[in-house]
Amino acid sequence: MTSSIPALGTLTAEGSSLQAVLLDMDGTLVDTEGFWWDAESEAFAELGHALRDEWREVVVGGPMTRSAGFLIEATGADITVDELTVLLNAKFIERLKRGVPLMPGARRLLTELSAHGVPTALVSASHRTVVDEMLVSLGKEYFALTLAGDELARTKPHPDPYLTAAARLGADPARCAVVEDTVTGVTSAEAAGCQVVAVPSVAPIGSVAGRTVVASLEEVNLDFLRSLIMVAH
Template identity: 75%
Template sequence: MTSSIPAVGTGPAGAGTLQAVFLDLDGTLVDTEGFWWEAEAEVFAGLGHILDDTHREVVVGGPMTRSAGYLIQATGVDITLTELSVLLNAAFLARIARGVPLMPGARRLLAELAAHEVPTALVSASHRTVVDQMLHSLGPEHFALTLAGDDLPRTKPHPDPYLTAAARLGTAPGRCAVIEDTVTGVTAGEAAGCPVVAVPSVTRIPPGPGRTVVTSLEEVDLPFLRTLITESRGGVHRACSAESAEN
């Protein structure tokens, strides 16, 4: 996968050390994947279509344009992509207006990274209005940088968001740990050359080269993230239980 975003900070400086941590939003830091599905079901019900649960795995974790486009095609609803995106964002924003629940371990991890002054970026496929709203629950002070899905021409699964985050922080992608909950996000992080921690939320994510699979952010702390950079990235990291991997 190619990108027009240059990778910077790839020299020997900082070799073998963790330079930054990049975190996804929905399903990774905040427990909102169910909120998105509820918003999609509500909007389509208003348009005269009942969404089948089989669509859920397709739309989870993707950018708004991809999810909305897929649902238009799947249902045949007479609406433009722009019009549907506006309706979906409005329905979702109404649900998160009173705050969002954080995933187990999220608040502790953010506090630990801040306490050790590890540069941290929030990298999401959600629109900027959604990201800014959810920052109220997460605390904007925890992030040196935030990137939304509509901040760049291309978002996940393209590597552009993670390459952009590394470039703006002056770090090497290979020295930045990415934490994601979907295959779409994992694909973006790996395409950018980052070691990836997968914390599956809705769909299963198998282990792979340079990828660590865990069951919860409760298993992730700063020493753990540092080992991802210092260990060889040629092997397969697997921190999930055998039972979880089979599900």
């Protein structure tokens, strides 16, 4: 699940107070939020139901159990959450095997963080099978740690994923920069006490005190992330 993790005390990057960068996956590093909606739409069409466009903002960025439960309740489909979870993961992975487009700026950011030795974690609400498939395109060598949604009792919007990632890297959550694309993910990271950069994908994210909102990852680099931690401290 992980590669080697730097020991505590080796985390501070080039004298800055930034200790780690924690990155969401779907919609943040890879342009796959549309893949999920297509998989959900296809699955429910096979069950005899059409999904409404306004439901897309409800399910984006959340744990599979929440999204599946909402869509079952909204449509009245005759399927359990567990059955639907298996079906959606399978349909999603089918799409991943055709190729995964990275978000603009994602490869450059990962390369820069790696080149400067900044401990970087992938923190996703997607299941491990999906994360591992995505890492084929993303490059697992860029991450000291990867954490999947089905590996914790509580995933986003709870703070557990980001608290766990920071702890496993030996980092102070307040000195971790998080990049997220959904309200669910931002809520999780802020509850963990991290400094958050929001890059909205499907649904808008409001700008509030202590949160930075940008239009694209192309606006995010190492100096930018360091500055967030330095301003906060």
